[in-house]
Amino acid sequence: MTKLRSMMAKASIFSMAILKTCHGFYVPGVRPYEFEQGEEVPMKVNSLTSIHTQLPKDYYRLPFCRPNGGPKMASENLGEFLTGNKIQNSPYSINMLREVYCQVLCQVTLTKLEAHTLATHIKYGYHNNWIIDNLPGASVGLTGSGQQQTHYAGGFPIGFIAQDTKEMYVYNHVNIILEYHNPEGKDGHRVVGFAVEPMSIAHEYAGGYEWDGESSEGFTKPLDVCETNAHISRDMINGFKRVAPGENIIYTYDVTWEYSETAWASRWDVYLSEDHMVPAQVHWYSITNSILVVLFLSLLVVSILVRSLRRDIAGYNAMSALTDEEKEEELDESGWKLVHADVFRPPSNNPMAFCIMVGSGAQIGLCAFFTICCAAVGFLSPARRGSLMTATLVFYMLCGCLAGYVSSRLYKSFRGRQWQMCTLATATAFPGLCFMVFIFFNTILAFFRSTASVPFLDLVIVAAMWCCVSIPLVFLGAYFGYKEESMEFPTVTSTIARAVPDTSFFMKPLVGISMAGMVPFAAAYVELFFIMTSLWMDQFYYVFGFTLVVFVILLITCAEVTVLLCYYQLCAENHRWWWFSFFASGSTAAYTFIYSFFWFRSLEASKMLITYMLYFGYMFLICTAMFLVTGSVGALTSLWFIRKIFGTIKVD
Numbered sequence: 001m002t003k004l005r006s007m008m009a010k011a012s013i014f015s016m017a018i019l020k021t022c023h024g025f026y027v028p029g030v031r032p033y034e035f036e037q038g039e040e041v042p043m044k045v046n047s048l049t050s051i052h053t054q055l056p057k058d059y060y061r062l063p064f065c066r067p068n069g070g071p072k073m074a075s076e077n078l079g080e081f082l083t084g085n086k087i088q089n090s091p092y093s094i095n096m097l098r099e100v101y102c103q104v105l106c107q108v109t110l111t112k113l114e115a116h117t118l119a120t121h122i123k124y125g126y127h128n129n130w131i132i133d134n135l136p137g138a139s140v141g142l143t144g145s146g147q148q149q150t151h152y153a154g155g156f157p158i159g160f161i162a163q164d165t166k167e168m169y170v171y172n173h174v175n176i177i178l179e180y181h182n183p184e185g186k187d188g189h190r191v192v193g194f195a196v197e198p199m200s201i202a203h204e205y206a207g208g209y210e211w212d213g214e215s216s217e218g219f220t221k222p223l224d225v226c227e228t229n230a231h232i233s234r235d236m237i238n239g240f241k242r243v244a245p246g247e248n249i250i251y252t253y254d255v256t257w258e259y260s261e262t263a264w265a266s267r268w269d270v271y272l273s274e275d276h277m278v279p280a281q282v283h284w285y286s287i288t289n290s291i292l293v294v295l296f297l298s299l300l301v302v303s304i305l306v307r308s309l310r311r312d313i314a315g316y317n318a319m320s321a322l323t324d325e326e327k328e329e330e331l332d333e334s335g336w337k338l339v340h341a342d343v344f345r346p347p348s349n350n351p352m353a354f355c356i357m358v359g360s361g362a363q364i365g366l367c368a369f370f371t372i373c374c375a376a377v378g379f380l381s382p383a384r385r386g387s388l389m390t391a392t393l394v395f396y397m398l399c400g401c402l403a404g405y406v407s408s409r410l411y412k413s414f415r416g417r418q419w420q421m422c423t424l425a426t427a428t429a430f431p432g433l434c435f436m437v438f439i440f441f442n443t444i445l446a447f448f449r450s451t452a453s454v455p456f457l458d459l460v461i462v463a464a465m466w467c468c469v470s471i472p473l474v475f476l477g478a479y480f481g482y483k484e485e486s487m488e489f490p491t492v493t494s495t496i497a498r499a500v501p502d503t504s505f506f507m508k509p510l511v512g513i514s515m516a517g518m519v520p521f522a523a524a525y526v527e528l529f530f531i532m533t534s535l536w537m538d539q540f541y542y543v544f545g546f547t548l549v550v551f552v553i554l555l556i557t558c559a560e561v562t563v564l565l566c567y568y569q570l571c572a573e574n575h576r577w578w579w580f581s582f583f584a585s586g587s588t589a590a591y592t593f594i595y596s597f598f599w600f601r602s603l604e605a606s607k608m609l610i611t612y613m614l615y616f617g618y619m620f621l622i623c624t625a626m627f628l629v630t631g632s633v634g635a636l637t638s639l640w641f642i643r644k645i646f647g648t649i650k651v652d
Contacts, residue, residue, distance in 0.1 A: 032264040033133065034188025035096040041178070041191065043094055044074055046129035046136075047086045047451040049155065051537045052606045053124050054614045055450045056084040062121060062158070063114040065106035065251050067091040078393075078461060079386025084452035087131065087385075092253060094132070094176065096189055100255035102173075102226035107213035112245040118159070119168040119243045124606055127155035127538075128198075132178065133191040134383055135267065140177065140197035142234075152271045154538040156198050159243065168243040171198035173232060173252045179260035192260050192267040199232065201225055202239035203250040211250075223252070231256055268383060272542040286526035287546060290553040293523040294560075301560050305567060339575035340646055341494035346414035347578040348497070352422050354578055354635075355414070359407030360430045361632025364625050365555070366402055367395040372551055375544035382540050393462070397470040400427065404477025406632075413487035419478070427474035430628065431466055434621055441617060444610060490647035503572045509580050512565045517587030520557040520630065524550050525595065532599050536615065555633050558585040562634035563641045570642070577638060585634020589627035593619060 035041055047056035060071050067089050074087040091105060110118070130137040139156035143149050159170040179193025204224045205211060211218035225236050231254045241249055262269075347354050371392050374380050380387045407426040411419060445453035454462075505511065527550045534541030562585040566577050574580075596619045605611045 032183075032190050034183070034186050034190055035180075036188050037097050039096045039188075041094045041096055041132060043090045043092045043176075044087050044131045045090045046131060046155075047084055048121065048126045048158065049084075049129060049538055050121075050124045050126045050606075051154075051603055053126075053608055053611050054536070054603075054605075055445070055448055055608075055610065056086075056452050057121070057126065058086060058449070058451055059088060059128070061449065062118055063108045063110060063249070065091045065108070077386050077390060078458060079388065079390035081386070081454050081458045082389050082462075083386055084450070085385055086451040090130070092176070094178070094255055097180070097257050098255070099231075099257060100176075100253065101229055102223060102232055102252050102254060104219050104221075104223070105251040105253060107211055107218065108249045108251070109213065110243070110245055110247050110249065115243055115245045115247070118170060122157075122159035122161065122168045122170065122243065126158050128158055128196075129155040130194075130196060132194045135191060135194040136271070137176075138193075138195040138271075140175075140195050150195060153540045156196050158198075159200065162240075169200045169240040170243050170249060171200050172203070172241045172249050173199045173201045173254075175199070175231060175254045175256060177256045177258065179258050179262065181260050181262060181264060183264065190264045192262045192264055193258075193270075199234065199237060200240040201232070201237050201252070202241050203252065211248075213248075223250070226252075268381070271382070271540055286530075287549055289526055290523040290550050293519065294553050294557055297519060297557060297560050301564055305564065308567075337649060338573055339498060339570060340491045340649075342498045342575040343570065343577070343642060343646060344489040344491060345493050345497060345575065348576065349579065351414045351578075352411065352416060352418065352425070354582065355407040355410040355416070355422055356426045356429055357582065357628055358410060358632045358635050359403040359405075359426045361628035361630075362406045362636075363396065363399045363403035364430070365629040365632065366399045367392065368551065368629065370395045370399075372544055372548045375542075376548050380544075382542060393465065396431075397465055397473065400470045400473035401477035401480075403427070404474035404479075405481040406477075406636075408478040408481030409484065409487060412482055413489075415486075419482060423475055423478040424471075426478070427471040430625070431470065433624070435463070435466065437617055437621060441614060444613070448610065490643060498573075498575060500574050500576065501572070503574070507568065507572045509569065509574070509576075512569070513580065513583045513587050516561050516565055516584035517589070517591045517630075519561050520554050520585075520588040521591040521595070523557045524554045528592065528595070529599070532596070536603060554588070554630070558588060558630045558633050559637035561585065562638050566638045566642065577642065578635065581638035582631040582635040586627040586631030588630045589623040592626060593623040596623070 045059040048059055048062070049056045060066060068091070071088040074089070076085060076087060080087070093103075094100070108114075127139075128137070136153075137155065138150050138152045139154070140148065140150050141156070157171065159168060161168055175197040177193075177195040177197065178191060180189045181192045182189055205218075206222045206224055209217075209221050211221070225232060225238065227236070232252075241247070371380070371388070374391055375388065380391050403426050404423055407422060408419065411422045416422060439459070442453055442459070527546060530541060530543070531547070533539050562581050565584050566581050569577055569580060596616070600615060603615070605615070
């Protein structure tokens with residue numbers, strides 16, 4: 001006993017030490033960089049994005065200033081390409097602690113095509129996404145009441161539309177506001193904040209000077225609005241820059257440095273909390289809502305199932321102890337024991353498809369669990385763009401062993417003979433559907449010249465990962481699954497199937513399936529709103545601890561609802577529970593897909609057909625994955641439950 005206490009104490013100290021170190025940085029493996037005074041601080045530009053079109057575009061597709069020598073791509077990982085990121089260098093010259101006042105960057109004379117392209121992107125609400133020292137640029141603007149407000153996600157707009165005249169105006173001046181911190185024991189300075197205040201200014205050179213956009217004089221000549229050693233404010237603006245063919249747009253920028261007490265390790269806090277725009281109480285409300293649903297459902301399951309099962313099992317076992325004459329007198333025997341010779345009969349319709357879908361759902365579910373866990377402990381941070389997508393792909397491939405093992409175990413218990421076909425379909429069905437949809441959308445996006453169109457080389461890499469890693473792992477899992485003994489059932493299946501009697505309306509399987517998904521959906525819909533907002537509205541989402549809890553609660557709720565409904569189906573002498581358990585639990589995905597139609601209105605989507613195709617196409621894939629995960633949880637839990645209850649009764 002003393003030895004056990006000693007071991008527990010050591011384990012507790014070790015766990016506390018690990019947890020203590022986890023608070024150091026959001027991004028393990030990324031170290032801060034100290035800039036010397038006057039050292040260049042590179043600024044990069046990412047793809048232009050719009051929540052109204054869902055089509056990210058190349059920054060330099062619009063008539064903006066270009067760097068000397070042309071734009072150059074920054075190093076990107078696979079996840080960044082798959083999520084539509086395209087990070088490039090910029091022409092802005094920024095140096096540590098060096099203030100910049102109304103610096104002319106370039107002049108662009110709009111052609112008819114350029115004016116139309118720029119106006120169209122302003123109309124669709126496209127935003128710039130700039131990056132300095134791996135920090136995205138926050139947007140500083142004014143609210144309707146004239147109050148200054150900062151948004152930390154989604155970038156800043158490229159222009160605006162006048163409400164009265166409906167004319168387009170471009171933001172051709174930016175105040176770049178940078179915050180720095182001096183760490184103890186270090187000589188340099190760290191960037192801990194980055195915000196951009198965009199403005200539209202009808203720049204004119206003092207004295208009527210006209211610039212050709214190329215001579216060096218234009219970079220030093222004073223502008224009417226600019227004052228010496230003074231940053232531009234909104235009060236100094238005397239007119240906005242209109243977007244029209246033949247207009248000369250002069251791009252300028254200011255750079256302001258401000259000291260901040262924010263440490264480098266905490267600089268992402270304001271981005272992840274959106275400066276506390278969404279209170280943490282909202283997420284706690286989501287968790288409380290989910291827990292209450294689970295508690296209510298658990299009490300319901302315990303009160304109904306446990307009491308009923310105890311009574312049923314005691315009655316059935318007492319019946320088996322009677323003599324033949326006494327049994328003949330008990331002719332009114334009914335309930336789930338009557339289907340003992342049929343309850344483990346393989347599905348009459350598509351047993352192979354059932355095994356494939358349960359195996360695929362187990363793979364996706366385990367992949368989601370590992371990914372959310374890694375994100376919850378901080379390994380998948382927004383600072384590492386594309387890391388979430390990359391981790392999802394890697395975990396999905398590695399979990400292929402589980403898919404092959406589960407599908408093979410079930411298929412062997414069904415006495416299936418086409419095990420090669422079952423394993424191949426398990427390895428290719430769902431990923432093949434995703435890959436075909438992805439290729440279809442990728443081809444369309446290429447015609448739109450969107451940065452969401454993945455380069456051919458990256459498509460080859462994804463295909464190679466699937467064919468050379470995922471599929472072999474599925475076959476490996478199936479090999480071990482078929483090597484094991486067939487799953488044993490507590491009852492013997494009869495040769496002839498028992499007829500299913502007619503039941504009341506509320507006991508019909510379709511009614512149960514359609515109603516089963518409501519409870520799990522109710523347990524997760526609040527957190528689902530924030531996930532959808534992050535996914536489609538370019539918002540940061542990093543409360544993966546809440547996501548993990550809601551995910552577990554969702555699976556528990558699906559399992560409890562399905563077990564309860566399967567019990568009632570068996571009591572109604574319906575032994576066809578295999579597909580029922582899968583669809584009853586999987587109907588949660590149907591409610592999620594229906595909810596996506598109502599949520600779609602918050603996007604204020606453009607009238608472009610591709611926007612609707614992208615949204616509903618990818619939501620269909622997401623809900624299909626959710627259907628497989630929840631369905632497999634319901635089916636496997638029901639299998640465990642039915643084996644347990646039939647193993648406790650005596651059958652002649």
